[in-house]
Amino acid sequence: MKLNVVLQQARDLQRAKHLAYSTEKAYLGWIERYAAWLKSHPDQGGAASVEAFLTHLAVEEHVSASTQNQAFSALLFLYRDVLKQDPGAIHAVRAKRGVRVPIALTHAEALRLINALRGDYQLLAQLMYGSGLRVMEALRLRAKDVNVEKKVPIHEVKELMGHASIETTMIYLHAVEHSGHTIVSPLDT
Secondary structure, eight states: OOHHHHHHHHHHHHHHTTOOHHHHHHHHHHHHHHHHHHTSOGGGOOHHHHHHHHHHHHHTSOOOHHHHHHHHHHHHHIIIIISOOOOOOOOOOOOOOOOOOOOOOOHHHHHHHHHHOOHHHHHHHHHHHHHOOOHHHHHTOOGGGEETTTTEEHHHHHHHHTOSSHHHHHHHHHHHHHHTOOOOOGGGO
16 A cells, blocks of 8 residues: 555545544644655554654654654554554653743732833733733723723623623622722732
């Protein structure tokens, strides 16, 4: 069976399984890359070849763990679903996951940053920090979406409370306002 026949079978199976087009392209790319590395048809390979290829990716090409995992998934799909072969146990050297350190400012650092800004930029930063809005959410705000007195983005409250209309949310906010309970912004602490 020629490689282009295998690729077409893989494409047809992926479409039958309703896999995303991006997954289809990625898997087909990995199958072609594996065949080129193998220098023969994939049905001539097996667990040892897959292990060697995945180890090559990690050790020699220094791919990320997610890239190696994608290649592994593509090759499992090739052997199990397309070629109907059990590749057996695969024990390749795995790429190391990078350590992700969350980037978060302390309260003091956030206030120092906000105080270094001026004008509209400072107002936008205060609004985002005080309400938890993301950048695009803050940029899309309209004056009618914000209760200026309390700087509460009313459309956000409306969505969180599941109300169909802003008017219903306003009734609830009015009730909270007169109940004596207050909401403290991180900017006020």
